[in-house]
Amino acid sequence: MQGFGILGSAIVALIVLAAFRSAIIADVSAVDYCWRIVLGCGAIPGIAALYFRLTIPETPRYTMDVEHDVNKATSDVANYLQKTDTTDENDGPGNHVGVPKASWSDFTSYFGKWKNGKVLLGTSMSWFALDIAFYGIGLNNGIILSAIGYADTHDADFNLRAYNSLKNMALGNIIITIMGTVPGYWVTVAFVDKWGRKPIQIMGFAVLTVLFIVMGAAFNPLKEHSIPAFIVLFTLLQVI
Numbered sequence: 001m002q003g004f005g006i007l008g009s010a011i012v013a014l015i016v017l018a019a020f021r022s023a024i025i026a027d028v029s030a031v032d033y034c035w036r037i038v039l040g041c042g043a044i045p046g047i048a049a050l051y052f053r054l055t056i057p058e059t060p061r062y063t064m065d066v067e068h069d070v071n072k073a074t075s076d077v078a079n080y081l082q083k084t085d086t087t088d089e090n091d092g093p094g095n096h097v098g099v100p101k102a103s104w105s106d107f108t109s110y111f112g113k114w115k116n117g118k119v120l121l122g123t124s125m126s127w128f129a130l131d132i133a134f135y136g137i138g139l140n141n142g143i144i145l146s147a148i149g150y151a152d153t154h155d156a157d158f159n160l161r162a163y164n165s166l167k168n169m170a171l172g173n174i175i176i177t178i179m180g181t182v183p184g185y186w187v188t189v190a191f192v193d194k195w196g197r198k199p200i201q202i203m204g205f206a207v208l209t210v211l212f213i214v215m216g217a218a219f220n221p222l223k224e225h226s227i228p229a230f231i232v233l234f235t236l237l238q239v240i
Contacts, residue, residue: 003182005045006138010173013038017167028159031166126205133212137237144234145172180238187239207240 016034023030057076064073111117137144150172153164192200215222215233222230 001185003177003185006181007174007177009038009042010170010177012041014167014170014174016041017163017170021163024163025157025159028162031162034166130205130208133208134237137234141173141176142169145169176235176238180235184239204240208237211237211240 013034016037017024020030020034023033060073060076063076064070111120145168150168153161153168155161155164188200195203211233215237222233
């Protein structure tokens with residue numbers, strides 16, 4: 001659903017800009033209201049998620065690992081499997097057991113073994129490297145759109161030019177998300193069980209490595225001599 005979240009943010013930005021069009025053309029500093037409203041709208045899904053999180057019953061794992069209540073955890077599992085909301089006598093004070101609390105010594109003793117530590121190190125460093133590149137590009141889509149000339153406008157009036165430039169960036173982000181980000185997520189949803197999680201992850205990292213190297217090494221030549229190729233490569237980055 002992250003792709004739809006990214007799409008939603010671009011749509012909200014476009015709507016807010018359209019609502020403030022007259023104000024921005026009259027005084028470009030009105031843009032300040034736009035980004036504050038767009039940023040504030042991002043809190044709405046978070047508040048909704050917080051409400052539902054506070055009102056749903058705890059998971060059996062939480063009941064077992066944190067509250068150490070074996071009877072309540074067993075009851076929660078049974079209710080879930082039966083798809084019922086019925087409660088029983090185990091909803092009161094339960095059978096609490098003395099489960100040892102996890103500690104740093106447990107962590108170090110487990111991941112201190114190379115066969116376990118290499119999995120954690122490989123996973124975390126792979127995602128660390130990916131996030132630097134992926135989110136670095138995603139947060140600078142406006143720069144990419146300007147580089148290919150999409151965000152540029154030729155209006156004589158500065159305020160109108162600023163408004164149209166921001167509008168084009170919002171539209172460009174919508175196009176990029178519809179063409180790349182959303183389809184990419186759902187292609188994975190469709191094939192991840194058939195291809196397997198590890199193969200599809202390795203394939204994605206491998207293709208992204210090649211695409212990032214090409215985009216990084218040939219950024220200026222691509223945007224100067226082959227905008228279509230630049231757009232295709234950039235879209236593929238979003239898909240993968």
